[in-house]
Amino acid sequence: xxxxxDHLEDEFRDHIERETRDNMDRGMSPAEAxxxxxxxxxxxxxxxxxxxxxxxPVWVEQLLQDVxxxxxxxxxxxxxxxxxxxxxxxxxxxxxxxxxxxxAVLIRPLPYPHADRLVWVTEANSLLKSEMVAGVDxxxxxxxxxxxxxxxxxxxxxxxxxxxxxxxxxxxxxxxSNFWNLSGARAELGSLFADREHAGLVLSDSxxxxxxxxxxxxxxxxxxxxxxxxxxxxxxxxxxxxxxPQSLQGIGPRGPARxxxxxxxxxxxxxxxxxxxxxxxxxxxxxxxxxxxxxxxANAELRGIQARIARENPxxxxxxxxxxxxxxxxxxxxxARPALLILLGAVAFVLLIACVNIASLLLARAASRRKEIxxxxxxxxxxxxVARQFAGENLALALLxxxxxxxxxxxxxxxxxxxxxxxxxxxxxxxxxxRVALFAFGIxxxxxxxxxxxxxxxxxxxxxxxxxxxxxxxSAAAAxxxxxxxxxxxxxxxxxxVLLTGAGLLVHSFWRMNAHPPGFDPERTLSVQLMLTGPxxxxxxxxxxxxxxxxxxxxxxxxxxxxxxxxxxxxGLIRKEGDSMQLxxxxxxxxxxxxxxxxxxxxxxxxxxxxxxxxxxxxPAVMINESCARLLFGNSDPISRRIVAxxxxxxxxxxxxxxxxxxxxxxYTRLDADPDPEVYIPYLKTTLLPVAGxxxxxxxxxxxxxxxxxxxxxxxxxxxxxGEMRTLQDSLAETIAxxxxxxxxxxxxxxxxxxxxxxxxxxxxxxxxxxxxHEIGVRAALGASQSQMVWLVVRQSxxxxxxxxxxxxxxxxxxxxxxxxxxxxxxxxxxxxYAAVSLILIATALVGSWIPARVAAxxxxxxxxxxx
Amino acid sequence: xxxKGEKERIELLQGTLDLLILRTLxxxxxxxxxxxxxxxxxxxxxxxxxxxxxxPALHRLIKRGWISAEEGTSENNRRAKFYRLTxxxxxxxxxxxGKWEKLAGAIARVLNPAxxxxxx
Numbered sequence: 006x007x008x009x010x011d012h013l014e015d016e017f018r019d020h021i022e023r024e025t026r027d028n029m030d031r032g033m034s035p036a037e038a039x040x041x042x043x044x045x046x047x048x049x050x051x052x053x054x055x056x057x058x059x060x061x062p063v064w065v066e067q068l069l070q071d072v073x074x075x076x077x078x079x080x081x082x083x084x085x086x087x088x089x090x091x092x093x094x095x096x097x098x099x100x101x102x103x104x105x106x107x108x109a110v111l112i113r114p115l116p117y118p119h120a121d122r123l124v125w126v127t128e129a130n131s132l133l134k135s136e137m138v139a140g141v142d143x144x145x146x147x148x149x150x151x152x153x154x155x156x157x158x159x160x161x162x163x164x165x166x167x168x169x170x171x172x173x174x175x176x177x178x179x180x181x182s183n184f185w186n187l188s189g190a191r192a193e194l195g196s197l198f199a200d201r202e203h204a205g206l207v208l209s210d211s212x213x214x215x216x217x218x219x220x221x222x223x224x225x226x227x228x229x230x231x232x233x234x235x236x237x238x239x240x241x242x243x244x245x246x247x248x249x250p251q252s253l254q255g256i257g258p259r260g261p262a263r264x265x266x267x268x269x270x271x272x273x274x275x276x277x278x279x280x281x282x283x284x285x286x287x288x289x290x291x292x293x294x295x296x297x298x299x300x301x302x303a304n305a306e307l308r309g310i311q312a313r314i315a316r317e318n319p320x321x322x323x324x325x326x327x328x329x330x331x332x333x334x335x336x337x338x339x340x341a342r343p344a345l346l347i348l349l350g351a352v353a354f355v356l357l358i359a360c361v362n363i364a365s366l367l368l369a370r371a372a373s374r375r376k377e378i379x380x381x382x383x384x385x386x387x388x389x390x391v392a393r394q395f396a397g398e399n400l401a402l403a404l405l406x407x408x409x410x411x412x413x414x415x416x417x418x419x420x421x422x423x424x425x426x427x428x429x430x431x432x433x434x435x436x437x438x439x440r441v442a443l444f445a446f447g448i449x450x451x452x453x454x455x456x457x458x459x460x461x462x463x464x465x466x467x468x469x470x471x472x473x474x475x476x477x478x479x480s481a482a483a484a485x486x487x488x489x490x491x492x493x494x495x496x497x498x499x500x501x502x503v504l505l506t507g508a509g510l511l512v513h514s515f516w517r518m519n520a521h522p523p524g525f526d527p528e529r530t531l532s533v534q535l536m537l538t539g540p541x542x543x544x545x546x547x548x549x550x551x552x553x554x555x556x557x558x559x560x561x562x563x564x565x566x567x568x569x570x571x572x573x574x575x576x577g578l579i580r581k582e583g584d585s586m587q588l589x590x591x592x593x594x595x596x597x598x599x600x601x602x603x604x605x606x607x608x609x610x611x612x613x614x615x616x617x618x619x620x621x622x623x624x625p626a627v628m629i630n631e632s633c634a635r636l637l638f639g640n641s642d643p644i645s646r647r648i649v650a651x652x653x654x655x656x657x658x659x660x661x662x663x664x665x666x667x668x669x670x671x672x673y674t675r676l677d678a679d680p681d682p683e684v685y686i687p688y689l690k691t692t693l694l695p696v697a698g699x700x701x702x703x704x705x706x707x708x709x710x711x712x713x714x715x716x717x718x719x720x721x722x723x724x725x726x727x728g729e730m731r732t733l734q735d736s737l738a739e740t741i742a743x744x745x746x747x748x749x750x751x752x753x754x755x756x757x758x759x760x761x762x763x764x765x766x767x768x769x770x771x772x773x774x775x776x777x778x779h780e781i782g783v784r785a786a787l788g789a790s791q792s793q794m795v796w797l798v799v800r801q802s803x804x805x806x807x808x809x810x811x812x813x814x815x816x817x818x819x820x821x822x823x824x825x826x827x828x829x830x831x832x833x834x835x836x837x838x839y840a841a842v843s844l845i846l847i848a849t850a851l852v853g854s855w856i857p858a859r860v861a862a863x864x865x866x867x868x869x870x871x872x873x
Numbered sequence: 874x875x876x877k878g879e880k881e882r883i884e885l886l887q888g889t890l891d892l893l894i895l896r897t898l899x900x901x902x903x904x905x906x907x908x909x910x911x912x913x914x915x916x917x918x919x920x921x922x923x924x925x926x927x928x929p930a931l932h933r934l935i936k937r938g939w940i941s942a943e944e945g946t947s948e949n950n951r952r953a954k955f956y957r958l959t960x961x962x963x964x965x966x967x968x969x970x971g972k973w974e975k976l977a978g979a980i981a982r983v984l985n986p987a988x989x990x991x992x993x
Contacts, residue, residue, distance in 0.1 A: 009954075012944075016905060017928070020924065024924075047923065051925065052925040056929045058929070059933050060936065
């Protein structure tokens with residue numbers, strides 16, 4: 006037999022048609038007949054619903070009834086419902102946010118095909134902490150290794166893209182042509198470059214939109230990238246993103262923030278052009294393993310190949326490096342995992358606090374509804390049925406709260422993904438998908454179940470009929486309930502203090518990170534990336550002349566205090582004259598930074614010993630910072646000692662140079678790391694790296710001087726275009742974007758916890774005062790003063806708060822240790838943070854009990870004594 | 874064909890519709906509209922089958938196993954669902970009819986005691 010519910014709608018339609026025909030037989034007009042038939046049949050949807058309902062199991066039917074009943078009860082007490090729904094919405098919303106991020110970053114696979122088989126392949130240098138591969142090694146690996154489907158080499162760099170209409174600074178990637186296969190990229194327009202298509206440029210969809218206004222005529226046109234002529238061969242499909250790691254660790258500024266890659270050129274690796282002894286290119290590698298091959302076995306294979314290469318090339322130093330193959334997902338987001346898991350834990354605390362709060366509210370409500378329940382029990386509702394009705398109410402509340410939370414969470418996620426997409430790798434991909442929805446639904450049900458338990462349990466213990474006999478008088482019966490509620494609030498306070506302590510530690514760290522010495526003012530420092538391009542600047546003297554001229558022009562601009570030039574610091578081994586190059590010798594790592602004399606004035610660097618470097622040093626001379634002095638010379642005087650540095654003599658080579666001055670340490674490249682030991686090299690005495698940074702210290706806000714600086718550059722040579730121009734504050738802020746992200750979320754959690762704690766303590770105290778109105782009235786009648794009444798209430802709330810604070814501080818001591826990796830110059834046990842949050846919480850408890858205390862103080866004994 | 878005024882029509886009591894449906898189907902399978910028509914016609918249009926409640930009632934009966942539904946073709950060659958009395962339903966019809974007659978008789982006796990006395 007077929008399902009009787011099949012074709013139900015057809016059946017109804019058929020029924021109405023037959024009725025219509027019958028009506029027409031009776032002489033009605035067709036329109037009349039139809040109207041009459043429809044009316045006689047009644048509401049089709051409702052009939053359908055009723056018919057379906059026949060088949061529904063009884064428990065579903067009752068559940069729906071319970072939820073409906075719950076809805077009715079809530080409509081009768083909208084204030085209570087609102088508080089509960091808002092509390093839940095806040096907690097579930099925040100949980101949804103964190104889970105969305107965790108989902109996007111840690112759970113969802115990379116947006117490339119066979120993402121589970123993608124691996125990061127590198128040579129890790131334990132001393133420089135760098136991870137990169139020489140181009141020549143890549144070529145050998147690619148030729149010999151059998152573990153990979155694809156092995157892609159790539160790199161990325163900033164550049165200026167010039168067209169007939171203008172020039173814009175972007176970030177570019179150079180990739181081997183098999184990148185397209187590995188990433189599953191498709192061309193929306195034109196094609197993707199193949200091997201040996203050296204002059205091809207492929208645009209991202211977003212660049213195609215921003216710089217070219219979606220004009221498809223751009224394909225086939227010639228453009229200039231950093232002065233080199235390239236042909237646009239294709240445009241990538243919308244939604245394609247460069248998702249490979251961007252981590253040139255060990256060279257360049259440490260851990261540059263992720264950049265959105267806007268266009269691609271071919272990585273020109275050719276077997277002929279790569280050597281082991283001369284200049285070699287530096288590559289990043291990502292491979293796709295063959296199906297069934299593990300990262301470990303690929304690692305073993307490459308180690309074997311690399312050992313053979315080392316044997317065959319005894320002059321090349323491979324001993325500092327070791328081959329490493331790890332899952333790409335791990336490489337990309339592994340560093341973000343601890344912070345995200347801590348955030349997930351913290352936000353679970355918010356949910357817990359919200360549940361405790363709601364449980365406490367429900368408990369109070371259950372106490373005042375004893376009579377109603379007793380009546381229900383008396384007319385035949387079993388314990389289960391009553392419990393189920395409570396559950397129905399809670400479910401209705403939880404679902405409302407969950408829905409509101411999902412909406413709230415969705416908007417916060419969108420905000421995060423838009424405002425700080427680079428703070429955490431892949432954060433920009435965060436959104437609400439089915440996993441997030443499922444998670445939100447799950448925690449909603451859990452919250453409903455947890456919060457619903459307390460009133461049910463309390464009712465279970467109390468006999469139903471007892472209450473009916475007592476006429477709902479609560480003075481004696483409610484005492485255990487109140488004690489339970491006080492306990493709940495203490496727990497809530499304890500939970501809140503754990504969160505607050507976490508946030509406090511982060512705030513303190515943040516403050517330490519942003520503490521600058523006097524003289525350093527990143528908001529009034531403009532940093533301009535400049536790359537001299539074209540044949541005019543191939544030779545060093547021309548480059549130097551350009552920068553010297555530019556600096557003096559900029560220094561003459563109104564509002565400019567000083568201008569200096571520097572180049573991306575190069576990290577490497579630093580040594581005193583006479584130190585052995587042997588590996589057994591102490592290995593010290595630091596940065597060589599090229600500076601012009603104005604550089605120190607721009608950053609407000611202080612001279613500690615000796616003198617400043619001048620424009621024209623007679624012999625090879627360098628300055629070092631305090632860290633470097635400590636590292637190389639310990640406590641002895643570094644002035645006039647000699648350090649080996651890469652200088653022009655007149656060809657570039659490592660020669661001993663005299664230390665003429667020691668300057669103070671300054672964090673000007675990263676906020677959340679100790680300053681590197683640095684050796685400052687005069688800019689006229691060394692070769693220039695391609696990307697130079699011009700730094701300008703201004704009297705007013707730095708970004709305002711940017712157009713004038715740009716104008717100076719164009720005036721000097723219209724073929725040169727400045728790259729990124731922004732204040733040092735902005736670049737520094739970028740280096741701590743992940744920390745700011747953590748602090749932002751943690752701060753929200755702590756604020757939510759505080760708010761909930763406030764509501765909780767207020768609720769309990771207000772309830773306690775209502776319960777004790779009679780007693781308070783007696784006291785007032787016996788002559789207790791108003792201040793005594795206030796004290797009565799405050800003392801009670803303080804007992805609860807202090808108990809909570811004590812438990813919370815102990816818990817915080819244990820739990821904040823997990824946060825150590827998120828802190829900067831702050832110990833997990835930081836007395837300042839602990840004292841501050843304890844005070845905040847006690848103050849909150851005071852505020853929460855203030856209104857109830859005022860109420861108690863103004864109780865009229867006559868009214869109170871009649872109060873029941 | 875005349876229709877009675879709304880006032881003379883009686884809405885069915887809860888449960889009686891089930892009995893009437895079973896009775897109607899005793900004479901053979903029928904589709905929903907026909908069942909409603911037959912009940913109204915046989916009661917000389919006194920009983921008003923609220924059509925919205927007909928279908929839930931039919932499904933209740935199917936669920937209890939008293940009738941079954943099957944796809945068929947109606948007189949004008951269109952697909953229609955026919956309801957048929959099962960053996961279990963036939964038995965139930967006897968039980969229900971018996972109950973109903975008892976009830977109707979009892980009510981009649983209460984309403985009209987004189988005639989009842991006269992008979993005894």
